[in-house]
Each structure stands twice: as structure tokens, then as C-alpha cells.
Amino acid sequence: MTRPSAFFMCCVANACAALLLLTTWSTKAAEQLETPRLYRLEPQHSNIAFALELAGRSRLTLHFRRVDALLEQPAGGVSALRLAANIDAQSLDTTALFAARVAKSPRFLNADRYPVIRFISTRFVRTGADSAILSGNLTIRTTTRPITLVVLFEPNAHDMLAHGDALSFSADGHFSRSVFGLTSWPATVGDDVHLVVHARFVPLTRSR
Structure with a gap:
């Protein structure tokens, strides 16, 4: 042999x-x-804003300077993400100082009485390699309504999650302000509110 x-x-x-x-x-x-992972929003590299149309086709953008958000990646990877966010209504800012005071007043957000705007995700659906639809419940003052956001991740989001790296994405959606009881100034402020998000999340936990 x-x-x-x-x-x-x-x-x-x-x-x-x-x-x-x-x-x-x-x-x-x-x-x-x-392995489940938990991520926290990095405020200095993130931005949450409401954009409204004013009479004369000008736009008013309300920026929220203080937001606390957690993103959870349960077992299963990026396709099972969950998100919860608390937006400090008192941190609202805009280039028009008078508009900021009015937006926080009882006639609009009533930030003194209802200081937190909340979003809790209910469903996350991948639509492409770096895109998804995020559905959830938005609470403004005492009203909670569903909202859908279109999400665009930075390229290679799946690899970032797999290695426990920071994760960045943009998201945007629309809602009716009157549905949330924000009915003041109907003749000068449009009913549609454009929610715009630019978020960067950093890991709180890593797998061993």
C-alpha cells in the first residue's frame, strides 16, 4: 500500500x-x-427636530437639545431592534426665540405640565441592506398615537451590531399635530409635522 x-x-x-x-x-x-446588547443615544452627535410649515411657505424647525434614548438589540441581530426615547420638551430650541417660548407654552406643547415626549417602538422591519421601517407609539402631552418612521442606517450596520460598534442612522416621519391636540394657530401653522432624526448610539454592553 x-x-x-x-x-x-x-x-x-x-x-x-x-x-x-x-x-x-x-x-x-x-x-x-x-447575545442581547444595549445602546444609548450619544446626544452630542444626534439631533431630533419637529419641522412645521408656516403661512407664506416658510418653515419653522423646533430642535430638542436633551434626549435620552435606549436601543436594544435582542437575540436575532439588527432585524429585532427595539427603541425607547424620552424627549425633554423644555429643551426645545429654535432660531426664533419668541417661537420657542410660544411652542413650549400651554397653547402648544405645554412643556411645564408635560415635560416629556415619548416614543416606544412596536415593530421594526428591514426593507433593504441599510434601510428599515420603524413603527411605534408617540406620546405628546396626554395623547398617544402610532407613527411610522423610515430609517436609513450607515452602511454595514449589520457588521457594526455584530461587533458591538457605535451605530448611526437617520429617520423621518410625519404626524398630524391636531391629532395630538396641538390645534392652536390653524390659519398660520400647518397641521403636518415632519419628525426628523439623526441619531448615533454607542454600546453600553458588549458580549464576552
Whole structure:
């Protein structure tokens, strides 16, 4: 019987080593995707704003300077993301100082009495490699209504989540202000509110 050559045995040994390395890497990658992770919004690199149309087709943008948000990646990876955000209504700011005071007044957000605007996600659906639809409940003052946001992630979002890296995305959606009881100035302020989000989340936990 012919004995295997040294070259053949070397090839077999290298193939076995490569297979073992690949199996180990695949197991670690799977464990990373199966391990829940928690991310917190990085406020200094994020922006949340409401944009409204005014009479004469001008726009008024209300920026919120203080937002606390958590993003959870349960087992299953990016397709199972959950998001909860608290927006400080008192932190509302705009380039028009008078408009900021009016927007926080009892005739609009009533920020003294209702200081927090909340969003809690209910569903996350991937629509592409770096896009998704995020549905959730938005609470303004005492009214809670569903809202849908179109999400665009930075490229390679799945790899960022798999490795526990910071995650950035933009999102936008629309809602009717009158549905939330914000009915003041109907002749001068449009009913449609454009919610615009630019968010960067950093990991609070990493898999071992």
C-alpha cells in the first residue's frame, strides 16, 4: 500500500486547521448575534427636530437639545431592534426665540405640565441592506398615537451590531399635530409635522 506523501499530509493538516479556525469564528459570530446588547443615544452627535410649515411657505424647525434614548438589540441581530426615547420638551430650541417660548407654552406643547415626549417602538422591519421601517407609539402631552418612521442606517450596520460598534442612522416621519391636540394657530401653522432624526448610539454592553 502506497504511503501518503509528506506534501499530501501537510495539505490535510492545513485544511483541518483552517476548518477548525472557521468553525471557531462562526461560533463566536453566532454567539455575538445571539447575545442581547444595549445602546444609548450619544446626544452630542444626534439631533431630533419637529419641522412645521408656516403661512407664506416658510418653515419653522423646533430642535430638542436633551434626549435620552435606549436601543436594544435582542437575540436575532439588527432585524429585532427595539427603541425607547424620552424627549425633554423644555429643551426645545429654535432660531426664533419668541417661537420657542410660544411652542413650549400651554397653547402648544405645554412643556411645564408635560415635560416629556415619548416614543416606544412596536415593530421594526428591514426593507433593504441599510434601510428599515420603524413603527411605534408617540406620546405628546396626554395623547398617544402610532407613527411610522423610515430609517436609513450607515452602511454595514449589520457588521457594526455584530461587533458591538457605535451605530448611526437617520429617520423621518410625519404626524398630524391636531391629532395630538396641538390645534392652536390653524390659519398660520400647518397641521403636518415632519419628525426628523439623526441619531448615533454607542454600546453600553458588549458580549464576552
